[in-house]
Amino acid sequence: MASVVPLKEKKLLEVKLGELPSWILMRDFTPSGIAGAFQRGYYRYYNKYVNVKKGSIAGLSMVLAAYVFLNYCRSYKELKHERLRKYH
Amino acid sequence: MNENLFTSFITPVILGLPLVTLIVLFPSLLFPTSNRLVNNRFVTLQQWMLQLVSKQMMSIHNSKGQTWTLMLMSLILFIGSTNLLGLLPHSFTPTTQLSMNLGMAIPLWAGAVITGFRNKTKASLAHFLPQGTPTPLIPMLVIIETISLFIQPMALAVRLTANITAGHLLIHLIGGATLALMSISTTTALITFTILILLTILEFAVAMIQAYVFTLLVSLYLHDNT
Numbered sequence: 001m002a003s004v005v006p007l008k009e010k011k012l013l014e015v016k017l018g019e020l021p022s023w024i025l026m027r028d029f030t031p032s033g034i035a036g037a038f039q040r041g042y043y044r045y046y047n048k049y050v051n052v053k054k055g056s057i058a059g060l061s062m063v064l065a066a067y068v069f070l071n072y073c074r075s076y077k078e079l080k081h082e083r084l085r086k087y088h
Numbered sequence: 089m090n091e092n093l094f095t096s097f098i099t100p101v102i103l104g105l106p107l108v109t110l111i112v113l114f115p116s117l118l119f120p121t122s123n124r125l126v127n128n129r130f131v132t133l134q135q136w137m138l139q140l141v142s143k144q145m146m147s148i149h150n151s152k153g154q155t156w157t158l159m160l161m162s163l164i165l166f167i168g169s170t171n172l173l174g175l176l177p178h179s180f181t182p183t184t185q186l187s188m189n190l191g192m193a194i195p196l197w198a199g200a201v202i203t204g205f206r207n208k209t210k211a212s213l214a215h216f217l218p219q220g221t222p223t224p225l226i227p228m229l230v231i232i233e234t235i236s237l238f239i240q241p242m243a244l245a246v247r248l249t250a251n252i253t254a255g256h257l258l259i260h261l262i263g264g265a266t267l268a269l270m271s272i273s274t275t276t277a278l279i280t281f282t283i284l285i286l287l288t289i290l291e292f293a294v295a296m297i298q299a300y301v302f303t304l305l306v307s308l309y310l311h312d313n314t
Contacts, residue, residue: 051120052128064173067114068178072177074178
């Protein structure tokens, strides 16, 4: 039987639900930690969809779609007045 | 309608924090760097495009002017990508803000002019008087040339702001008109929709042309002064 893996080194999908709060609190929230998280996320997406031998338009369009969606969320407050409803 | 038309131009602030910084920095995500010789398709396309533009634009300069290549190429990439991203629905275009365009135009123009004054003072001052003017006209012409010199950064900034803002406003208006006409008369709505399609094509062209024009003019001011 392998030795028990300490909580800090487990990946998110291997953490049990009861351990979730303590796992979140153990993450690195320093500025360099957050910067590292963004960098890891960026390279994960880049290496999966763009930096491949036969990259397609999907790599770029997913980013643009997410951009449009975030802008929609940002301007929802003004947009909800333009719905076709009798009472706003 | 009055208030809604201009709400897309207010700088986005979320809970008091400037979201506009993130929006200005977003186009940089779309231009990945790579140190390899053979890259993925995305980076190869961008490098090819950049080579094309830089050869076309920097070939007229001497070696002193060509030190500005990085500045001018990043300028055209920034303005072009920001304008094109602004054509996506619901997005905010930073180049519609006069403050930002002035912030781009004035330092670049001033850099070119001051370089000219420092390095080739006589030639820079000589620009104020075109060749072959009749002697009585000289004082008036010097004044006119000075005014035309100082109006250059203002014209650069206002040209970009006005073009992009006007295009966005037209799209909003005609889109709203199409939507309103749908319930009244479908044929008119179809005609308006065709106008909207043509306008969108125009706006794509304008987005790229304005970037080109801005950079070209800065490069011309540079050419005069190096």
